[in-house]
Amino acid sequence: MATSVLSRQLSESGALLERHWQELNARRRLYTFLGLALLALTLCSSLWFANGSNAGKFFDRLPHLFDFVGDLMPRDAMEIVRAMFDLPSPYDDGSFKYNYPDGRLYLTDSLYLPEYFHKMLETVNIAIFSTVLGALFGFPLCFLAARNLMPNPWIRGIVRRFMEIVRAFPEVVIAGFFLAILSLGPIPAIAAVSIHTIGALGKLFFEVVENADMKPEEGLRAVGSNWIERVWFGIVPQVLPNFTSYFLLRLEINVRASTIIGAVGGGGIGELLRLSIGQGHEAKTLAIVMLLFTTIFAVDQVSAWLRRRLVGDQAFQLAQ
Amino acid sequence: MTASTKPSTLEMEAIAARHPHLLQSSSETRLRTALIAFGVLFYMAFSWWFFSIGHVLANANWGIAGSYLADWVTYEVRPEIEIAADGTMNVSYQRNSPLGSNPNPDWVTLEKKTVTRTIEAPAAAEAAKPKASSSFNFMAPNAAVGGAQAAQAQNRVETRSEEVVARALVTYDRSTHIEVADSVVKATHGGETLTIAVDGADRVTPQGPLPRWATQKRPGEKITLSFGVTGWAEVEGDEVSIRNRFFGWANFLFDTNSPFFGKPYGEVASLIVSGERIDPARSNLSLAWNNILYNAEWQHLDVWTKLLQTIVMAFVGTLFASLIAFPLCFLAARNITPNLFANQFVKRFFDFLRSVDMFIWALFFTRAFGPGPLAGISAIFVTDTGTLGKLYSEALENIDDKQREGVKSVGATPLAVQRFGVLPQVLPVFASQALYFWESNTRSATIIGAVGAGGIGLKLWEAMRTNSDWENVAYMVLLILMVVFFFDSISNACRSRLMGRKAH
Numbered sequence: 001m002a003t004s005v006l007s008r009q010l011s012e013s014g015a016l017l018e019r020h021w022q023e024l025n026a027r028r029r030l031y032t033f034l035g036l037a038l039l040a041l042t043l044c045s046s047l048w049f050a051n052g053s054n055a056g057k058f059f060d061r062l063p064h065l066f067d068f069v070g071d072l073m074p075r076d077a078m079e080i081v082r083a084m085f086d087l088p089s090p091y092d093d094g095s096f097k098y099n100y101p102d103g104r105l106y107l108t109d110s111l112y113l114p115e116y117f118h119k120m121l122e123t124v125n126i127a128i129f130s131t132v133l134g135a136l137f138g139f140p141l142c143f144l145a146a147r148n149l150m151p152n153p154w155i156r157g158i159v160r161r162f163m164e165i166v167r168a169f170p171e172v173v174i175a176g177f178f179l180a181i182l183s184l185g186p187i188p189a190i191a192a193v194s195i196h197t198i199g200a201l202g203k204l205f206f207e208v209v210e211n212a213d214m215k216p217e218e219g220l221r222a223v224g225s226n227w228i229e230r231v232w233f234g235i236v237p238q239v240l241p242n243f244t245s246y247f248l249l250r251l252e253i254n255v256r257a258s259t260i261i262g263a264v265g266g267g268g269i270g271e272l273l274r275l276s277i278g279q280g281h282e283a284k285t286l287a288i289v290m291l292l293f294t295t296i297f298a299v300d301q302v303s304a305w306l307r308r309r310l311v312g313d314q315a316f317q318l319a320q
Numbered sequence: 321m322t323a324s325t326k327p328s329t330l331e332m333e334a335i336a337a338r339h340p341h342l343l344q345s346s347s348e349t350r351l352r353t354a355l356i357a358f359g360v361l362f363y364m365a366f367s368w369w370f371f372s373i374g375h376v377l378a379n380a381n382w383g384i385a386g387s388y389l390a391d392w393v394t395y396e397v398r399p400e401i402e403i404a405a406d407g408t409m410n411v412s413y414q415r416n417s418p419l420g421s422n423p424n425p426d427w428v429t430l431e432k433k434t435v436t437r438t439i440e441a442p443a444a445a446e447a448a449k450p451k452a453s454s455s456f457n458f459m460a461p462n463a464a465v466g467g468a469q470a471a472q473a474q475n476r477v478e479t480r481s482e483e484v485v486a487r488a489l490v491t492y493d494r495s496t497h498i499e500v501a502d503s504v505v506k507a508t509h510g511g512e513t514l515t516i517a518v519d520g521a522d523r524v525t526p527q528g529p530l531p532r533w534a535t536q537k538r539p540g541e542k543i544t545l546s547f548g549v550t551g552w553a554e555v556e557g558d559e560v561s562i563r564n565r566f567f568g569w570a571n572f573l574f575d576t577n578s579p580f581f582g583k584p585y586g587e588v589a590s591l592i593v594s595g596e597r598i599d600p601a602r603s604n605l606s607l608a609w610n611n612i613l614y615n616a617e618w619q620h621l622d623v624w625t626k627l628l629q630t631i632v633m634a635f636v637g638t639l640f641a642s643l644i645a646f647p648l649c650f651l652a653a654r655n656i657t658p659n660l661f662a663n664q665f666v667k668r669f670f671d672f673l674r675s676v677d678m679f680i681w682a683l684f685f686t687r688a689f690g691p692g693p694l695a696g697i698s699a700i701f702v703t704d705t706g707t708l709g710k711l712y713s714e715a716l717e718n719i720d721d722k723q724r725e726g727v728k729s730v731g732a733t734p735l736a737v738q739r740f741g742v743l744p745q746v747l748p749v750f751a752s753q754a755l756y757f758w759e760s761n762t763r764s765a766t767i768i769g770a771v772g773a774g775g776i777g778l779k780l781w782e783a784m785r786t787n788s789d790w791e792n793v794a795y796m797v798l799l800i801l802m803v804v805f806f807f808d809s810i811s812n813a814c815r816s817r818l819m820g821r822k823a824h
Contacts, residue, residue, distance in 0.1 A: 043639060046632040053629060054692030054774065061689045068687040122370075129367040132360060168804040170766045172777060173797055176784035181385045186371050257767075260679040264770045264781060270679065274771065277683050289680055297675040 074283040083287035086114035097281050116269065120291050122186060123268035124299070127254040130190050134197025135247050138163075141198070142205030143231050148214055160206075167199030171257065172264055179265050189266030193257050201250055208242045209235060245311045248303040255299050259292060391790035395570040396551065399428055401488050401560040405520035407503040408435060408484040418570035418617075420581055427564065431487040431501075436479065490562050492550045498560065505555050509533050509547050516543060522557040569791050571617055578611040618795065623779065627799055629693040630775035631807075634761035637700025642754040644705050649712035650738065656716055667713065673706030682768040696773035700761050708757060715749045716742070748818040755818075759811040762804055776800065 010018060051058050074080060075091060082089050089098040105113040113121075143149050145159040171192040178188035217234035225233070262270025269288060276284040368374060398414040411430060413423050487501035492509075499506040505516040514534055515527040523540050530536060536543045546552040551565040574580045579598045580588050592604045599607050613621040650656050652666040682699035689695045724741035732740065769777020780796050783789040 039639075043636060046636050050629065050632050050636065050693040050697055050774075053625065054694040055690030056692070056694070058689065058694055061694075065688045068684065125367060125370060129364075129371070132363065136360075164805070165801065168763065168801050168808070170763075170777075170780065170797060170800055172767045172770045172781060173784065173793060176781060176793075177388065180388060180784065180787050181382065182376050182380045185376060187373060187376050190371065190373075256677050256679065259677065260767055260771065263679060263683075264767070273680070274683065277687070289676075292677065292680065293675050296677055297671065300671075300675060 071280065072282045072285060074286060079283035080286045080290065083283040084114065084116060084291060086112070089283075097279070098283075116272065116288055116291055119267075119269040119272055120295055123258050123262055123270065124255060124295065126186050126189050126193065126258040126262075126266075126268055127251060130194035130258065131197055131201075131247060131251045131254050133190070133194040134201050134250070135243075137194075137198045138201035138205055139243070141202045142209055143235070145202065145206040146209035148210055148212070149217075149227075149231060149235065159202075163199040163202040165199070166195055167203065169195070169199075171196050171261060175261050175264060175266055184265065184267065186262075186267040189258055189261040189268065192261050192266070193254050196257070197250055197254060200253075201246060204246045204250075205239075205243060208239045208246070212238055241310045245307040248307050248310075252296075252300050252303050255296060388787070388790055390549065390565065391788070392794040393569070393791070394549075394565050394567050395791065397423070397425065397562075397564050397566065399423075399490065399562045399564075401485075401490075401500055401562065403500065403503060403518055403520050403558050403560065404484075407501075407520070408486065409488055409500060411485055411488060416576070416617075418576070420576040427491045428562075429489040429491075430485050432483050433486040434481050434483050436481040490553075490564070492547055492564055496547045496550055498545075498553055498562065500560055505560055507534070507545050507553070507555075509545070514545075516555050518555065518557050518560075520558050524555055524557055569618075569795070571615070573612050573615070574608075575611070575616045575618075577616065580608055580611060618792065623776070623792075623796060623799065626769075626774075626776040626779045627796075627803065629696075630765045630769060630777070630800075631762065631803060633693050633696035633700060633765045633769075633773070633775055634758060637697045637765075638704055638754060638758040638761050640697070640701045641704035641708050641757070642750070644701075645709035645712050646750065648705075649709050649716055652709060652713035653716035655719070655721070656738070656742070667710070670706040670709040670713075673702055674710065675706075676703075678703040678764065678768055679771065682771055682773040686772040691772045691774060691778070693774035696765055696768055696775055699768055699773055700765065704757055704761065708753060711753050712746070712750055715746050715753075719745045752815045752818050755811040755815050759804075759807050762807050766800060 074083075079089065079091075081087070086104050092098045104115050105118045107113060141159055141163065145156055145163065147156065150156045150159075174195055175188045175192035178191045182188060212235050216238070217230050220230045220234045258266070258268060259270040259273075262268035263274040265271065269292060273285065273288045273292070276288060395418050397417065397419055400412050400414075402410045402412070404410075411428070413419065417423055419425060487499070489497060489499045491497040495511065496509045498508075503518055503520060505518060507514045507516070509531070510533070512531045512533075514531055517525045517527060519525075524536070524543055525540070526534070526536065526543060530543070533547065534543055534545050542557075543555045544552065545555065549565065551563045553563060554561040571581070574582075574588075580591070583591070588608065591598070592608055595604055598604060602610075648666055648670075651662050652670065654660070654663045657663060678699050681702045682695060685695040685698040685702075689698065719742060723745065724737055727737050727741035765775055766777045766780070769775035769779075770781040772778065776796055776799075780793060783792045783796065
């Protein structure tokens with residue numbers, strides 16, 4: 001036996017040590033195995049549950065996965081361009097399917113903005129406006145939530161809980177509530193996205209503030225400045241680049257969020273996309289998808305470039 | 321004193337001349353700050369105009385916002401007191417009243433009397449005439465149907481005696497009550513009493529000036545009495561509609577059809593433990609549990625199933641995404657795979673997955689798999705493969721090369737180099753990021769559910785669209801918040817164990 005062999009070679013305490021190590025190792029392997037088995041079990045039962053409660057079953061639908069893509073092919077490729085730029089279509093039969101100039105926005109008598117560009121602009125503007133709004137509210141709140149600036153645990157706790165609730169509150173509920181009060185339009189989307197942004201940005205901001213260098217603040221305290229002066233002249237200058245970087249990151253996320261909120265009734269391009277998919281307007285759908293893809297891609301790249309310039313290679317990917 | 325602390329102008333100028341860069345840069349910064357502030361202000365003003373926010377907010381129905389918000393945690397009971405021309409009354413309750421099919425609440429006191437009436441066919445037809453219904457009156461159609469049946473039954477002249485309500489007293493709270501008797505409505509609120517004469521048809525005449533809590537748009541028309549949080553009432557010529565508001569969620573456990581409805585908890589408990597079987601086929605415990613699960617108003621089982629779907633969507637989607645992103649990220653990292661073409665190809669692929677956006681993927685997979693969690697899982701999986709792949713490859717590109725070189729220098733195979741030189745450095749980061757996205761996806765799974773990808777989002781959206789089930793919305797929001805906080809703390813705990821204290 002291995003132990004007997006070992007005991008012959010090792011001293012008594014050495015053998016004990018060896019045995020303990022072996023036991024420890026075996027236990028660790030057992031735990032890893034059990035953990036993986038548990039994970040696999042959860043995964044399988046989750047999949048079974050998801051498949052059972054889905055309208056179409058996975059293996060039934062899998063061969064038809066790309067049928068939908070076939071439905072999406074327009075008559076000719078130019079049709080997408082026509083849909084995107086509101087050009088009259090040769091297939092126009094009076095239905096909405098090929099009637100592109102319907103929603104265009106006339107800036108002057110002859111100069112117009114194609115419908116989808118207008119709506120895309122609206123969605124991006126919703127995102128920017130709500131991010132600015134969220135940052136304006138999150139900015140003062142974050143100093144109240146930071147441990148190094150707010151010694152009072154009550155205020156800190158209340159502000160932090162507020163941010164947590166606001167962040168976890170489903171956006172779709174805020175949008176739906178304002179939709180019930182206000183008429184259809186972008187304002188429910190603005191309300192939903194900006195309220196969520198207050199919580200999200202506030203959290204990121206106060207974490208930055210907590211990591212700030214406290215020496216400038218100390219200096220200002222020594223010359224007798226009050227709390228606002230200490231924050232404004234001691235903390236804000238050093239956290240501002242990070243704040244801006246997080247602001248841009250949030251903007252990226254909010255462009256997506258405002259699109260999706262639009263689809264559940266908040267106006268903008270999201271609503272158009274949902275409608276055109278539902279009605280089977282291939283060219284329109286593809287035009288919107290391409291426009292959305294380009295916009296999101298462009299916003300991501302520009303913001304990533306700006307952030308890299310602002311804060312260097314500091315990793316901010318975890319923030320969302 | 322001032323002279324000693326404040327230097328003279330001459331001295332100030334001398335100091336300024338000695339350090340010009342300090343003052344200059346400060347004025348520049350000030351200008352920039354002002355410019356930024358002005359720019360933000362200008363943008364806000366522009367957006368105000370662009371979205372016509374002022375116009376929309378001014379036209380919003382803020383009165384209804386309050387009652388929608390109140391609906392989150394309160395419910396209304398709506399007795400309708402119908403007043404006939406001779407001053408006799410009849411009290412009915414809304415359909416699906418939270419008080420059950422035969423309500424007799426103690427805050428409504430009715431004094432009954434027996435009257436002898438001569439009923440003729442034309443009179444019955446007159447009574448059956450559908451009355452003008454108020455915008456809030458859901459009872460009107462049913463009342464009309466009931467009247468029509470009565471008219472058919474009483475087609476000939478007859479004399480009979482029937483029991484009617486002579487006097488009704490509705491108590492809202494200690495300082496608020498409404499008394500109706502002899503075609504006169506007396507409403508008391510906050511020490512003021514308003515007497516209103518009604519004619520049993522369509523004319524409402526207040527006696528004396530209206531207090532602040534009563535409004536009448538035109539003389540003779542209906543009067544609306546608002547008592548704040550405790551409810552409101554509407555006085556019409558032939559009807560007083562009471563809206564009494566109570567705090568809490570009505571019938572949260574048992575709906576009005578359940579045999580356990582309206583029983584105090586102690587009685588329900590004793591019924592379950594030792595009571596006689598209500599339904600001979602099953603025990604009281606299983607009957608009670610079944611009644612709770614299939615509560616018609618709250619739909620507990622359905623809500624819980626949908627919530628579980630949302631959780632499953634986030635869990636499976638993120639797990640699969642990290643499993644697929646894991647091998648791909650080694651291809652995307654330029655220090656692991658020194659092939660520019662492969663790096664760029666995989667990275668652009670990740671960018672593509674991310675930029676198409678979860679929303680479009682959700683719509684796509686909803687069409688492919690049909691509405692349900694499979695669509696949500698696929699959408700989260702595809703999007704997060706892109707996001708996690710990008711993050712993972714960035715983490716790989718930032719690793720310390722010394723460990724890899726060490727393993728390589730002892731002659732390990734390429735696979736062993738990755739296993740022992742790279743993986744130990746990045747695995748905690750990978751796991752931590754996957755956990756973070758799991759938690760974040762639990763939140764976003766709600767909203768992609770609303771566009772059809774399964775889960776509680778759609779149920780939430782439907783409950784909101786009815787504009788009358790806000791208490792169900794509140795219930796679901798509470799559940800979602802609990803789930804999000806729960807997973808938030810699990811994920812945070814795991815991450816801080818993985819990454820050491822600094823992760824959070």
